[in-house]
Amino acid sequence: MSARMAEPVLSVRALEVAFVGSGRPVPAVRGVDLEVHANEVLGIVGESGSGKSVTSLAISGLLPPTARVRGSIRLGGVEITEADHETLRRMRGVDVGMVFQDPTTTLNPVFTIGRQLTEGQIAHGRLRADAARTRAIELLREVDIPDPAGRVIQYPHQFSGGMRQRAVIAMAMAGHPRLIIADEPTTALDVTVQAQVLSLLARRQAETGAAVILITHDLGVIAEMAHRVAVMYGGRIVESGPVEQIFARPRHPYTVALLRSLPRLDGGAARLEPIPGQPPAPANLPPGCAFHPRCAVARDRARCRGEEPALRAAGPAHLSACHFAEEVPAPSAPRAGDGAEPVRPAVRRDSEPLLTVENLQVHFPIKAGILRRRVGWLRAVDGVSLTVHEGETVGLVGESGCGKTTTGRAVMGLVKATGGRIRFAGRDITSLGRGAMRQVRRHMQYVFQDPFASLNPIKSAGEIVAEPLRIHGLYDEMGGVGRIARLFEMVGLSPSMMGRFPHEFSGGQKQRIGIARALALEPRLLILDEPVASLDVSIQAQIINLLQDLQRELRLAYLFIAHDLSVVRHISDRVAVMYLGRIVEESEKQALYATPVHPYTQSLLSAVPVPDPTLRGVRRRIVLEGEIPNPASPPAGCTFHPRCFRASARCSAEAPAFLPYPGLPTRAACHHAGPLVPAPDAKHPQEVA
């Protein structure tokens, strides 16, 4: 902590940012103070609309012209709020480097990686054009990109997602800036790639001694990376302090609520405790403390409603903006209700499963040439078997491109299975005709990931929910408008909202509409495809609880498709892990998370950032090398072997069968299946301390 003594790299005082438009100014940031020192990682956490990204854009002087900035931002002796365009330009890329969220869009598709790496430094006159290529190769080498000399002349589309984000990090560090701002740098990446990128970011930060501001919604990432944390809500910092204290003894009710609403890899089975309501929009902030309408501590006290609390000391180097910071409970304290998951009727596995998928294959032809001849097959799903019983939730997890969504769509008959069998409620539905399949779909419904794109914007919410009834000609038979009102109530929406249109609902409410639509026909099975992935953390918990309540009341079966292992752990009875079109491991939830036997499951679980900073350095992490291969040309033998830390000669020659693992309720497809303890012979795994 010697850094604390020195002059901070960045110092922000009383920063206010408002956006002016036709109406009254919209306050996005309302009085933010922060500083970052060299060799320090400051994590900023917050949900959408909290002002975290606007703060970062203000620091780099990249706000749009409609923004009005007040207060002070001092970076390396320059007052940014008063600097002219040219001063700001000279500062960017030299004093501050930025890493943004989505590496597919942050790079310009029409220029080579090498050019994009160095053009900033050339423009600053810090690099001669004839030395650019050598420097670009050096930069790529620093971020562990193999074959940098060959890669430097390639274009972004020739890089994988993880490599692109490495290149973006290299770009941000090209000018040796004193400050790096990383805005959700791993949100768009798969969990194994996220682990690689985070450890790279940590290593480069340590090597260069730069100050880093890490902005994210992911408390796990914060716990693994940050030294200090600032929690933002409603345009202000509501709590800040050392990372250990923020997680162990938070002093603001919002921080506590966030930690409690999170499904965790290391958590119990207790019901999630969502934060009621939704994050406030900057244009429509509640008076007094912005958090009071959702706060468990406020209890409608006049002071919370009337007076905005200032940040005050709540411990050594720990600040909280709460009038009643002393009353804030510990995150692990017993909850308001009994907190335990309400008793669910046991799943009966002795009867015939509701859904049985046997050796499902979905192969898409790859066509090329003038005559569009088939030149190969893309094996999106290549031999998936699973069962779902009545009242049961089966989680299907995997990284992008593993075929989990295609599996769900094939079960619904939305894509054609090219092999295998699908049985639903005792009937083979693999090759049903259109009309017969429609009858089956009455009992089997789909909930989509993106609630923004999956609702027709020109139809009212009531019409959207009624649509399945109308398609099946059952609207009057099933109770007409009364049925729709009942469905609205079931998903926690007021029937008075039936006449509203999708844009009038928040993200969480839209997903409730999507669920109501799926429930309209009284289905027996719901296929939920990433139903909470695009929602804020506090809203996520609301939807998960709703899904669990509905399952209990309606004896629904869920096929829950997701990439988030913590969410899947929380909601599932059994879990299947997919890799490149195949299930590599499947088991009861407890067994799979406690004793995974497939090396991919083990790596996946170890890569998930856990929101507990005390585990940093203690928890063993397996960082997989490389990325998921192209499913059009999968590796021979076991498709995981090129990235596997246990791979032997046999693995590259012979594909493993999917077999029961003795002593556990687990099936796994691995020649060397087995628990992680004792430690694997450290041939490949990079242990990150």
Place this chain on the structure above:
Amino acid sequence: MIGYILRRLAQLLPVLLLASVGIWAMVYAIPGGPVGMILGENATPEQIAALRAELGLDRPVIVQYWAWLTNALAGDLGVSLHSRQPVVSLIGERLPATIQLGLAATVVGLLIGIPVAVASALMPGSWLDRALSGWSALALGVPTFWLGILLILLFAVHLRWLPSASGYVPFWESPIEMLRNILLPALTLGIYVSGIFARFLRASLVAELRADYVRTARSKGLPERDVVGRHVMRNAMLPFVTIVGLMMANFIGGTVVTEAVFTYPGLGRLLITAISTRDYPLIQGCILVILVIYILINVMVDVLYAYIDPRIEYA
């Protein structure tokens, strides 16, 4: 790259072949046909039979088509029924004039359209943007014959700087004379397309300016002229080259009104005359040439596309 161009051209051969069938069959789709056209209404059956034999119309359809096609490939498009001159030489006189005018008009359109688009895209919603949008609407809305006449009145009649009737002067014979002759028709057509160019380019510039890579480029400290002039422009060019290509193709044969106003010896007027006199070989020849140029321009656009966007491979 060369291989790619050749492959793209080879892919177009079937299109061309199919089109040639259509062009050739056109003669038979119209009542009366060439015989009635040549001999008039009072011809005797013997005269008709004799002419049909002379023109080869009594042979089987396939044979006729094959003969026409092989002749066309050898550069013989027949003889004009009207002037009795070879169609190839009639078109050959007009084609350079048409290409010269099309290129000149495109250059004028780009010279006006690109600055207008850039200026208004950089300040969307400003008074300049609104004024320039007004310009685009005006450029599109004013009929070309009227604009042409206005230009003649001003520059030829009133100021006497330029000739009122524009002949074809090849560039390599006298660049200055060529400019004097082509300036007014090129301005007339160029102002019209500048409205289209400006609208399309502005729209794609505005969309690209919102892209994430623009923020990245700025965060590196690039000067704004590089951000817009290189990063944004290169991406915005993709949809734009399509429109420029389409407009250029449109100038081949599609500028009849302007040619008429300036009595310019272009392909468009030749085609219209051929149609009104039912000069079938000449119609066929004109359409074939226009089609070939159209296809060539499209290949050029495709090649440019692949050059601008590395994601499109020369494959």
